[in-house]
Amino acid sequence: MSETEDLKAKLKEMIVERLFxxxxxxxxxxxxxxxxSYGVDSVQLFEVVVGLxxxxxxxxxxxxxxxxxxxxVNSIAALVESKRAALGT
Amino acid sequence: METQVEFDSEGTxxxxxxxxxxxxxxxxxxxxxxxxxxxKCSYRPMVDLAxxxxxxxxxxxxxxxxxxxxxxxxxxxxxxxxxMVDTLTALDLVSREAADLAAGLMGLRLGASVAAQVAEVxxxxxxxxxxxxxxxxxxxxxxxxxxxxxxxxxxxxxxxGKAGGQQSGEDDGxxxxxxxxxxxxxxxxxxxVKLHSGPRKFAGDLLVVQIAAHERIVPPLQxxxxxxxxxxxxxxxxxxQQPIWAMLDLVPSDKLVETTMSWLVE
Numbered sequence: 001m002s003e004t005e006d007l008k009a010k011l012k013e014m015i016v017e018r019l020f021x022x023x024x025x026x027x028x029x030x031x032x033x034x035x036x037s038y039g040v041d042s043v044q045l046f047e048v049v050v051g052l053x054x055x056x057x058x059x060x061x062x063x064x065x066x067x068x069x070x071x072x073v074n075s076i077a078a079l080v081e082s083k084r085a086a087l088g089t
Numbered sequence: 090m091e092t093q094v095e096f097d098s099e100g101t102x103x104x105x106x107x108x109x110x111x112x113x114x115x116x117x118x119x120x121x122x123x124x125x126x127x128x129k130c131s132y133r134p135m136v137d138l139a140x141x142x143x144x145x146x147x148x149x150x151x152x153x154x155x156x157x158x159x160x161x162x163x164x165x166x167x168x169x170x171x172x173m174v175d176t177l178t179a180l181d182l183v184s185r186e187a188a189d190l191a192a193g194l195m196g197l198r199l200g201a202s203v204a205a206q207v208a209e210v211x212x213x214x215x216x217x218x219x220x221x222x223x224x225x226x227x228x229x230x231x232x233x234x235x236x237x238x239x240x241x242x243x244x245x246x247x248x249x250g251k252a253g254g255q256q257s258g259e260d261d262g263x264x265x266x267x268x269x270x271x272x273x274x275x276x277x278x279x280x281x282v283k284l285h286s287g288p289r290k291f292a293g294d295l296l297v298v299q300i301a302a303h304e305r306i307v308p309p310l311q312x313x314x315x316x317x318x319x320x321x322x323x324x325x326x327x328x329x330q331q332p333i334w335a336m337l338d339l340v341p342s343d344k345l346v347e348t349t350m351s352w353l354v355e
Contacts, residue, residue, distance in 0.1 A: 018302045041337075046232075046335070049235055066242065067246045
């Protein structure tokens with residue numbers, strides 16, 4: 001599994017756990033809309049933000065808060081990778 | 090029996106509800122509410138716990154800090170330090186009315202942080218019950234800002250335009266959290282919350298309940314608990330539960346209440 005695929009798998013686990021979703025992490029497609037497919041609202045999206053910071057070691061800045069960044073697992077993974085690249089980790 | 094109460098704290102009328110058990114009481118507890126909108130979201134679980142404590146023989150005082158709920162004063166004119174004074178005053182009230190009973194504090198989120206800080210100056214307290222305490226005030230403010238950004242992002246995406254009042258008051262350093270104007274003075278007082286620094290002097294029985302989606306005790310909470318070296322009894326219990334302080338809908342809190350009561354009456 002590539003690093004990106006591994007990251008996406010971990011993101012799905014985090015999302016399912018923190019949002020109490022009744023699906024298996026592997027059932028979430030990389031491009032599934034979190035809001036449309038799983039009814040994720042702002043309260044749940046906040047839990048994703050906390051999970052990204054606590055479990056993935058990144059810090060989100062004001063400019064990171066756009067719907068495109070939080071649209072699906074692909075976009076969130078890209079966000080995490082860009083943050084990690086900026087940190088040099 | 091539940092009775093509405095009023096008492097004075099530095100010239101401001103505070104209002105609350107006193108739960109008195111039908112049989113002889115075995116202790117008194119003062120509940121410390123969480124911050125701003127979180128108080129509204131978690132209102133029912135706090136009532137449920139108060140009633141469970143009362144059924145188990147505890148007198149419980151739930152009250153609103155100055156500037157909150159039914160109490161007098163203005164939210165914008167208050168700080169966490171003021172709310173600590175209010176909590177001490179509430180403790181004095183229950184102690185005066187039942188001087189022979191041991192007393193304790195219960196709090197949720199920033200209310201738990203208030204309770205923990207008050208317990209440092211009240212060595213006579215027997216119980217300290219903390220539900221998901223805010224360990225680091227700076228982090229709390231940072232995350233609150235992020236929650237605000239998320240809500241704004243979604244509101245704007247839904248075509249409702251910019252959320253009204255979101256930017257008000259920010260020129261003077263204050264921040265609008267869900268309509269609550271959090272002044273610079275309030276922010277400064279919240280930033281002083283650093284429960285992971287210690288050691289802590291509280292020498293009674295401490296229960297910390299982690300409310301999260303998992304059972305792993307998070308490092309900040311673990312570090313905080315390690316500071317309570319003087320506590321007679323100290324336990325951290327994880328409860329898998331949605332964040333009751335942030336949910337728009339009412340979520341069951343039975344497990345939280347049961348866990349807390351099991352520990353309290355042990």
